[in-house]
Amino acid sequence: MPNASQQFPHIFLKFVKSGTAASGGFPRPTQQSLANKGDAGGHGGRLKTSVSSIVLDWQTVREQRSQEGKPDLPDAAPLILKVDPQAFDADKLKSFGIEVILELEDGYIIGASADAGLTQLQEKIEKFMREEYGSGRVAQIYEVLEGRLGRLEYILSEELMARWDQIKDDDSYIVEVGVACVGLTSQFSDHPRRTEGETDDHYAQRIARWSDRRQQTEQEWNELLWKRQDDFLDFIQNYQHEIIQDASWDDRSHVALLPDSFSCVIEITGKGLKDVVINFPFVFDVSEPDQFAEPTIDVPFLPTPEPAFMLEPPSLLAPKVCVIDSGMQEQHQYLASAIDTVHSQCWIPGESHRTSDDVTGGGHGTRVAGAVLYPRELPKSGSHSAVCWLQNARVLNRDGIVPKKLNLSEVLNEIVEFYYNRTGTRIFNHSITGSVPCRLQYMSAWAAEIDYLTWRNDILFILAAGNIPIYRGIELGLSRRTIYEHFEAGLSYPEYLLKSSSRIANPAQSFQALTVGSISHTTYEVPPIQSIAKEDYPSAFSCSGYGIWDSIKPDVVEYGGDLAIDSGQPPSFPNIPELCPELVRSTTGGAPLSDQGAVGTSYAAPKVAHIAAVLAATFPQASCLLYRALIVHSARLPKWTNSSNEKLAQAIQMMGYGLPNLERALGNAPNRITLVTNEDVLISARQAHIYQVQLPPELQSLASEYDVLIEITLSYKAEPRRTRRNKRKYLSTWLHWQCSQKGESSDKFLERVLNDYEAQEDEEGGDGDFAWTLGQQKNYGKMRNISRGTGTVQKDWAIVQPDKLREAFCIAVVGHKGWNNDPTALVPYSLAVSFEVMDANVQVYTSFVEAQVPLQEQAQLEIQQKVIF
Numbered sequence: 001m002p003n004a005s006q007q008f009p010h011i012f013l014k015f016v017k018s019g020t021a022a023s024g025g026f027p028r029p030t031q032q033s034l035a036n037k038g039d040a041g042g043h044g045g046r047l048k049t050s051v052s053s054i055v056l057d058w059q060t061v062r063e064q065r066s067q068e069g070k071p072d073l074p075d076a077a078p079l080i081l082k083v084d085p086q087a088f089d090a091d092k093l094k095s096f097g098i099e100v101i102l103e104l105e106d107g108y109i110i111g112a113s114a115d116a117g118l119t120q121l122q123e124k125i126e127k128f129m130r131e132e133y134g135s136g137r138v139a140q141i142y143e144v145l146e147g148r149l150g151r152l153e154y155i156l157s158e159e160l161m162a163r164w165d166q167i168k169d170d171d172s173y174i175v176e177v178g179v180a181c182v183g184l185t186s187q188f189s190d191h192p193r194r195t196e197g198e199t200d201d202h203y204a205q206r207i208a209r210w211s212d213r214r215q216q217t218e219q220e221w222n223e224l225l226w227k228r229q230d231d232f233l234d235f236i237q238n239y240q241h242e243i244i245q246d247a248s249w250d251d252r253s254h255v256a257l258l259p260d261s262f263s264c265v266i267e268i269t270g271k272g273l274k275d276v277v278i279n280f281p282f283v284f285d286v287s288e289p290d291q292f293a294e295p296t297i298d299v300p301f302l303p304t305p306e307p308a309f310m311l312e313p314p315s316l317l318a319p320k321v322c323v324i325d326s327g328m329q330e331q332h333q334y335l336a337s338a339i340d341t342v343h344s345q346c347w348i349p350g351e352s353h354r355t356s357d358d359v360t361g362g363g364h365g366t367r368v369a370g371a372v373l374y375p376r377e378l379p380k381s382g383s384h385s386a387v388c389w390l391q392n393a394r395v396l397n398r399d400g401i402v403p404k405k406l407n408l409s410e411v412l413n414e415i416v417e418f419y420y421n422r423t424g425t426r427i428f429n430h431s432i433t434g435s436v437p438c439r440l441q442y443m444s445a446w447a448a449e450i451d452y453l454t455w456r457n458d459i460l461f462i463l464a465a466g467n468i469p470i471y472r473g474i475e476l477g478l479s480r481r482t483i484y485e486h487f488e489a490g491l492s493y494p495e496y497l498l499k500s501s502s503r504i505a506n507p508a509q510s511f512q513a514l515t516v517g518s519i520s521h522t523t524y525e526v527p528p529i530q531s532i533a534k535e536d537y538p539s540a541f542s543c544s545g546y547g548i549w550d551s552i553k554p555d556v557v558e559y560g561g562d563l564a565i566d567s568g569q570p571p572s573f574p575n576i577p578e579l580c581p582e583l584v585r586s587t588t589g590g591a592p593l594s595d596q597g598a599v600g601t602s603y604a605a606p607k608v609a610h611i612a613a614v615l616a617a618t619f620p621q622a623s624c625l626l627y628r629a630l631i632v633h634s635a636r637l638p639k640w641t642n643s644s645n646e647k648l649a650q651a652i653q654m655m656g657y658g659l660p661n662l663e664r665a666l667g668n669a670p671n672r673i674t675l676v677t678n679e680d681v682l683i684s685a686r687q688a689h690i691y692q693v694q695l696p697p698e699l700q701s702l703a704s705e706y707d708v709l710i711e712i713t714l715s716y717k718a719e720p721r722r723t724r725r726n727k728r729k730y731l732s733t734w735l736h737w738q739c740s741q742k743g744e745s746s747d748k749f750l751e752r753v754l755n756d757y758e759a760q761e762d763e764e765g766g767d768g769d770f771a772w773t774l775g776q777q778k779n780y781g782k783m784r785n786i787s788r789g790t791g792t793v794q795k796d797w798a799i800v801q802p803d804k805l806r807e808a809f810c811i812a813v814v815g816h817k818g819w820n821n822d823p824t825a826l827v828p829y830s831l832a833v834s835f836e837v838m839d840a841n842v843q844v845y846t847s848f849v850e851a852q853v854p855l856q857e858q859a860q861l862e863i864q865q866k867v868i869f
Helices: 029-039 040-068 090-096 119-129 135-139 160-161 200-236 270-279 367-374 410-422 445-456 483-488 601-618 623-635 639-643 644-653 662-666 746-754 757-765 845-858
Strands: 013-021 077-085 098-103 108-113 141-146 172-180 242-245 256-257 262-269 283-287 309-312 318-326 380-383 389-394 427-430 458-463 514-519 528-530 556-559 672-675 680-686 686-694 710-716 733-740 793-800 808-817 828-839
Touching: 013 746, 029 040, 029 135, 029 141, 029 262, 040 135, 040 141, 040 680, 077 098, 090 098, 090 108, 098 172, 098 283, 119 135, 135 141, 135 367, 141 733, 160 710, 172 200, 200 262, 200 458, 256 445, 262 270, 270 283, 318 367, 318 601, 367 389, 367 601, 389 410, 410 427, 410 445, 427 601, 427 845, 445 458, 458 601, 458 623, 458 733, 483 662, 514 601, 514 623, 514 672, 556 601, 601 623, 601 662, 623 662, 623 672, 623 710, 623 757, 623 793, 623 828, 639 644, 672 845, 680 808, 686 746, 686 845, 733 793, 733 828, 746 757, 746 808, 808 828
Parallel strands: 309 380, 318 389, 318 427, 427 458, 458 514, 514 556
Antiparallel strands: 013 686, 077 108, 077 141, 098 108, 172 262, 172 283, 242 262, 256 262, 672 828, 680 828, 686 808, 710 793, 710 828, 733 808
């Protein structure tokens, strides 16, 4: 029987026009900036005094260190600047001889001078006081503050800051350190685009000049990177330390590189740690390595018959899913035929040839791998064809944790390079998280590496949201309560899931990965024992949102099991097999081939990886951005969330966009149609792309008792910068979508979008006539404290009456400047739009397809470039 993608396939959205907003000139300064400009002598004098104090302090510290025999400090004084948050561009500090180490919210910037005397900054202040031309930006620098001790609260993790006063000089500490290395070099610019009517020779000359400039910039950046690493090593070499690595420092295999920074894990004495944090001016992040946590339950083997089915290997051209986990039992009867054993690898130091899953109690990676192949249950008989090849990348040890001496940021880079470049693998399942809530100020090195790898390659990372442990079995830190502690404190389910202590774990906050939470597949009630969650409610252990900068995380959920509770005070949590999903398990020690003996978001994530694999098998030429868009687009929240806006808001925080549906992701139905971009489209800041959907008369003429569900999902990616702690500056370019108003032509819509562009930069655009559930801003949709606009996957939905629809429905995708000042910089996106009559008996698919024909004939795609890196 043909599936949905064959019977009712998606059709292509048609791009009809584009435009570029006129330059809006310079941002308007605040009243404080204007007042400073009017008081040049007073304001400049105050800045001059502050700078002189910082220079004197830095000189004193350097002299004292020399006398005490401590490591030399770099010729760069650390400082904190408070600048105009509206008008001052952080990158303009280069003209003041100041390197941006960390850009914060509300106008705060941590910087480092190009010389210890802050010479260029002092010269600019002197010119400002004399009111000389070209010094006006000094008015937008409100304060210059001491940076050695003042920056501690910004660069230390919450856990490390809380125990900073207890750091002992002679004790040893393992920390991850982030070091900025942007310097004062120029940014990379994108490859020149050919202009209309440009000759071959002229275009070739522009490309040659661009190539020379880029090569020079790359050389400058690499030289700075080498020097910054050498400076860091020189600084810590006098302390008892170890660079956590598998190879030598010289080949840089120990560091995780991003375009603006590098990070490494070091073991160092407390005395050395204090010196690095306080005095090394280029450090912007110091944190303790994450611990791995999973809610463990001990369910006895059930004496049930083993399924007697035969696993058939996938086709040679089937997609590949790399499972980054604890290894696999590669000869397992239910897995062996689908495992690409030739490319199995282990990244654990000292165990490079051991790829088996040694985690006790049934394994971890083995269970995850099984969930990729069998997302619901195992076949009972006959043969079953694997949808994909499984690849085994082992990074967890036999205890189910990441070894402390393993830098996951570095390892992920190696894994992607190995599998993506050698075997074309594009889907990576990463069911590993830290044990504490993710930080909300800025991206961790782990999450930022995932974002950067996604930007650089056509890949999709699928992550677990993280788990709340039942009992305190490992060091969780101050910020993560266990489920037992929540109940003991009088917090009921699901109340405790909405608390900050239940927030998603690192790296689930990654902007460009797909993060998966867990829901319960059943309701259990045998007094005095019952399941904590009911069917289709969030699992009792599943970490919740929101993510960094109030982004919607997790993105989606899948069935990862649930926990049982009794009526005791305080309660206990009995082990009930019926609440566990059926999973393949390791047979070590004579155990069965499968069981219902484990729960966790670890086993929800690979079920979404299964959907991604089916999409890749069905649409092999499509990009991973489209796979991500279709997965989120297919997701729905359960019916109980519709009972009130309060319930819906809680559900979005705990479950994101809901449970994906494979059939909806693959295709449509007689009462539903989905339109998608046929390939990734490239867009730059200040650009708007307009898509038009022709609605058939049959849809508009439906009786008013019918509801029409409209869903729109935008999926894009951009280049991240870890040293930017700002939702609009973390990415090189950020996007949003909006809809036309009733009766508005595509020309008028484009004109309005471009005319309102400057307002959209601040207000993020209007939402057309429909009552969207989320809205682009927190004050736009039905959910007043939630918006769709922060993340790189943006979905919204509305239910409308047929008479509210119009013949031509337009959607705009709009690009905005992030950290990248290059106006030609491009980012790719995919877009999906659906219309569904909420009555399966109403058939509109055929008429909808026919209505697109005139539009397809008149529209010409002006931008069909593929992303090339």
